[in-house]
Amino acid sequence: MPEHRTGGRQLLRQEVTEGIKRYILENDLRPGDPLPTESALCEALSASRSSVREAVKTLHALDIVEVRHGHGTYVGRLSLAALVESLSFRGMLGSGDDMRAISDLVEARELLERSMAGQIVAGLGPERLDAMQGLVEVMRKQETRGSDEFVDADRAFHAHLADASGNGLIGQLSMAFWDVYAVVSPHLNVISADDEQHTIAAHQRIVDTARAADIAGFSEALTEHYAPVRRRLATAQQHTPA
Amino acid sequence: MPEHRTGGRQLLRQEVTEGIKRYILENDLRPGDPLPTESALCEALSASRSSVREAVKTLHALDIVEVRHGHGTYVGRLSLAALVESLSFRGMLGSGDDMRAISDLVEARELLERSMAGQIVAGLGPERLDAMQGLVEVMRKQETRGSDEFVDADRAFHAHLADASGNGLIGQLSMAFWDVYAVVSPHLNVISADDEQHTIAAHQRIVDTARAADIAGFSEALTEHYAPVRRRLATAQQHTPA
DNA sequence: GCAAATTTGTCCGTATGTATC
DNA sequence: AGATACATACGGACAAATTTG
Numbered sequence: 001m002p003e004h005r006t007g008g009r010q011l012l013r014q015e016v017t018e019g020i021k022r023y024i025l026e027n028d029l030r031p032g033d034p035l036p037t038e039s040a041l042c043e044a045l046s047a048s049r050s051s052v053r054e055a056v057k058t059l060h061a062l063d064i065v066e067v068r069h070g071h072g073t074y075v076g077r078l079s080l081a082a083l084v085e086s087l088s089f090r091g092m093l094g095s096g097d098d099m100r101a102i103s104d105l106v107e108a109r110e111l112l113e114r115s116m117a118g119q120i121v122a123g124l125g126p127e128r129l130d131a132m133q134g135l136v137e138v139m140r141k142q143e144t145r146g147s148d149e150f151v152d153a154d155r156a157f158h159a160h161l162a163d164a165s166g167n168g169l170i171g172q173l174s175m176a177f178w179d180v181y182a183v184v185s186p187h188l189n190v191i192s193a194d195d196e197q198h199t200i201a202a203h204q205r206i207v208d209t210a211r212a213a214d215i216a217g218f219s220e221a222l223t224e225h226y227a228p229v230r231r232r233l234a235t236a237q238q239h240t241p242a
Numbered sequence: 243m244p245e246h247r248t249g250g251r252q253l254l255r256q257e258v259t260e261g262i263k264r265y266i267l268e269n270d271l272r273p274g275d276p277l278p279t280e281s282a283l284c285e286a287l288s289a290s291r292s293s294v295r296e297a298v299k300t301l302h303a304l305d306i307v308e309v310r311h312g313h314g315t316y317v318g319r320l321s322l323a324a325l326v327e328s329l330s331f332r333g334m335l336g337s338g339d340d341m342r343a344i345s346d347l348v349e350a351r352e353l354l355e356r357s358m359a360g361q362i363v364a365g366l367g368p369e370r371l372d373a374m375q376g377l378v379e380v381m382r383k384q385e386t387r388g389s390d391e392f393v394d395a396d397r398a399f400h401a402h403l404a405d406a407s408g409n410g411l412i413g414q415l416s417m418a419f420w421d422v423y424a425v426v427s428p429h430l431n432v433i434s435a436d437d438e439q440h441t442i443a444a445h446q447r448i449v450d451t452a453r454a455a456d457i458a459g460f461s462e463a464l465t466e467h468y469a470p471v472r473r474r475l476a477t478a479q480q481h482t483p484a
Numbered sequence: 485g486c487a488a489a490t491t492t493g494t495c496c497g498t499a500t501g502t503a504t505c
Numbered sequence: 506a507g508a509t510a511c512a513t514a515c516g517g518a519c520a521a522a523t524t525t526g
Contacts, residue, residue, distance in 0.1 A: 011311075012514070013299070025334055037491060048515045050292065053492090057255070057296045061303035062328045069253075069492050070522030078332045082324035086304045087411075090320045092267055104411040111412070115357040169329075169346035170353070173415075254494070279511065290495045295512090311512050312502030 012047055016055035019045045021064065024075055035065065035073040061085070080176040084183075087176070091184035102184055103233050109177040110226040113158075116165040117219045123164035124210050132160050132210075136203050139196070150196065151182065157203055190236040195228045254289055258297040261287045263306065266317055277307065277315040303327070322418040326425075329418070333426035344426055345475050351419040352468040355400075358407040359461045365406035366452045374402050374449050381442050392438065393424065399445055432478045437470045 020041065029035075036044065041052045056073060059065035063076040087105065094101040113120070124132075135153040158178055162171030202225035209217035262283065271277075278286065283294045298315060301307035305318040329347065336343040355362070366374075377395040400420055404413030444467035451459035 021331060028335075028338065030335075039491085050295075050514065050516090053292075054296055054299045054513095057299045058303045061300045062324055062331070064328070064331055067492070068523080070490080071524080072491065078328065078335070080325070080328065082304055082328050083322070086306070086320065086322065086324050089263060089304070089306055093270075093320070096270065100410070104409045107409055108412050108415070111357050112353075115353055167346045167349055168342070169350050173350070281511085292494060292496090296493095309512070310503085312510080313504080314511065 013051050013054050013058075016041070016045050016047050016051050017058055020055060020059060024064070029075045031075050031077045033075045035075065037072065080172050083173075084176050084179045087180045088183040091180060092187060095184060095187050095189075099188065099233055099237055102181070102188065103230070103237070105177055105180060105184075106226060106229055106233065109174060109181070110222060112170055112174045112177070113161055114219050114222050116167070116170060117215050117222070119166045120161050120164045121210050121213055121215050121218050123166050124160070128160055128164060129207060129211050132157055132203075132207050135160075136200060136207060139200050139203065154199070154203075155182070161206075188233075188236065190232045198228055199225070255293045255296050255300075258283070258287050258289050258293050259300055262297060262301060266306070271317045273317050273319045275317045277317065279314065322414050325415075326418050326421045329422045330425040333422060334429060337426060337429050337431075341430065341475055341479055344423070344430065345472070345479070347419055347422060347426075348468060348471055348475065351416060351423070352464060354412055354416045354419075355403055356461050356464050358409070358412060359457050359464070361408045362403050362406045363452050363455055363457050363460050365408050366402070370402055370406060371449060371453050374399055374445075374452075377402075378442060378445050378449060381438070381445065396441070396445075397424070403448075430475075430478065432474045440470055441467070 020035070023029075023035070023044075035041075038049055038052055038056070041047075041056075042049050045052065056065055056067065060067055060076070061082055063079045063081045066074045066076040068074070087101075091101045091105065135157045138153045139150055155175075155178060159175055162174045165171045165174075202221060205221040206218065206225065209215075209221050262277070265271075265277070265286075277283075280291055280294055280298070283289075283298075284291055287294065298307055298309065302309055302318070303324055305321045305323045308316045308318040310316070329343075333343045333347065377399045380395045381392055397417075397420060401417055404416045407413045407416075444463060447463040448460065448467065451457075451463050
């Protein structure tokens with residue numbers, strides 16, 4: 001017959017969650033460091049395996065904890081994966097009638113990159129610029145519409161911008177938005193016009209202006225880059241008012 | 243004797259998680275709408291209570307699902323609560339040696355508000371400005387250092403700015419960062435100098451410049467508002483290099 | 485390559501706390 | 506107050522994945 005808590009008023013699962021977080025903080029663990037096994041956590045926190053597992057799943061969703069089947073539990077990478085999941089679902093839920101969620105997302109992405117223009121241009125060294133130029137070549141080489149290599153190159157390109165911003169959080173936010181858009185955009189009822197050529201040209205201009213340390217031009221190139229996306233979202237918004 | 247899946251290779255819990263999300267999407271449910279009971283989900287997704295519960299806990303961490311004990315399960319509010327949790331823990335973990343995480347956070351917060359200065363000033367109507375002025379009065383009235391009313395007023399003040407930005411995502415991001423800073427800052431080894439007077443003056447200037455539709459002054463007022471925070475973080479960074 | 489040990493994944497049955505009617 | 510419906514929690518058993526000898 002289970003005892004069940006009589007003194008603890010807070011939900012036990014919540015206490016276990018806090019207990020695991022406290023364990024990481026008090027032992028100053030870092031991403032990748034191993035955590036006690038489920039059984040050990042059950043004993044240490046005096047909870048059943050179910051409660052511990054549910055707490056671990058909560059922390060896993062936040063990327064505070066990482067679980068490897070048959071191996072163990074470890075400190076997570078503390079990424080913004082939860083934000084991507086959350087915003088992606090929000091975008092999917094709202095993509096039917098209104099796409100304000102996506103519009104806001106694209107606007108936020110452009111704003112982050114544009115407002116960091118100065119730091120990004122300053123932080124882009126020659127080697128990074130060469131790598132970005134190489135990515136533009138990759139995009140040019142691919143004639144295939146909607147190829148995986150094309151989108152991969154696009155993501156890598158913007159990852160360079162994010163890294164060069166000098167602010168890790170802003171860079172991760174920017175890339176999180178990229179990931180959300182990649183998940184949601186295929187489900188939108190927007191005509192994916194063949195503006196890959198436009199995208200390539202915009203990316204080329206971004207590289208050129210950055211190499212010339214032309215911050216104003218860099219900023220304009222970003223605006224030009226996002227213009228077709230915003231235009232498509234705006235027209236789609238009007239076509240489905242109800 | 244449990245059958246266990248033989249065909250499905252993906253983790254069952256993951257499939258259940260996707261199944262619940264798909265249920266919400268296909269039925270076009272909105273925040274607050276009820277979901278099937280755990281037992282019903284078990285049957286519909288052919289999984290045990292354990293798997294369903296762990297999946298629900300994952301979705302609860304992302305605020306995709308909300309659970310009321312003894313009542314039922316509902317669609318969540320899709321807030322950025324997960325981001326706040328994630329960033330708060332990141333800040334707590336790094337607050338010891340380096341506080342780059344917090345510095346980046348404060349910088350991001352200032353950047354969001356400053357880069358939306360134009361839209362915010364345009365979106366702040368007279369009624370909203372009066373409410374903000376009232377909040378400044380509240381801060382003035384409170385002599386108590388570190389009073390709850392003071393911080394509540396500060397949060398409400400910035401919530402007005404966030405709402406006026408016109409971009410829901412950016413506003414929620416800004417407030418999420420506020421919440422993270424409120425959680426982490428008490429654990430920092432920074433001397434919380436008595437700059438409440440400075441904060442009040444800065445907020446007053448924000449209201450005044452907004453009322454005068456002085457965007458440049460508004461932007462400067464924001465810089466002035468965040469200056470002492472950045473200064474304290476910078477000095478604390480130097481005092482604990484190792 | 486095999487087998488044992490370790491660890492997480494899944495299932496079941498049962499008892500308890502909570503909210504509604 | 507009683508009845509019902511639901512989430513919370515416990516404990517044990519077996520399955521699957523990974524590492525190690």
